[in-house]
Amino acid sequence: MQREEIAEKVRTLIRNNQPGFEDADIQDDTRINTDAGFDSMTFVYIMCKIEGEFGISIPHRKWDKLVTFGDVVDTIEKELKKKTA
Numbered sequence: 001m002q003r004e005e006i007a008e009k010v011r012t013l014i015r016n017n018q019p020g021f022e023d024a025d026i027q028d029d030t031r032i033n034t035d036a037g038f039d040s041m042t043f044v045y046i047m048c049k050i051e052g053e054f055g056i057s058i059p060h061r062k063w064d065k066l067v068t069f070g071d072v073v074d075t076i077e078k079e080l081k082k083k084t085a
Contacts, residue, residue, distance in 0.1 A: 001080060006054075007073045013049055018042065028070030050076065056083060 011026050018038075032038055038046065043063070050072070051057055056079040066072050 001077075003073060003077055006076050006080070007069075009053065010050060010069070010073060010076065013053055014046060017046065017049055026069050028068060028073070030069040031067055032069055032072065033067065054080060056080060 007028075014026060015021050015024065033043065047058065047063060054076055056076065058075055058079055062075060066075060
């Protein structure tokens with residue numbers, strides 16, 4: 001799966017599961033914990049949805065290092081590559 005496909009799936013997932021984000025402009029440099037306004041519970045919810053959608057498991061210790069939307073997409077891409085390797 002290409003990076004842009006991953007990014008679009010995550011954008012759609014966020015927009016469909018987070019009230020108020022239906023029309024949000026989510027770019028690689030969007031800070032998910034501040035610009036997007038996710039509190040810690042929302043972040044956990046979204047990350048669980050992402051893991052289910054892509055069939056991956058991102059170690060929770062990595063979650064603290066995910067600051068921007070681009071970080072999330074990069075991590076998903078890496079986990080998908082591990083899965084198919």
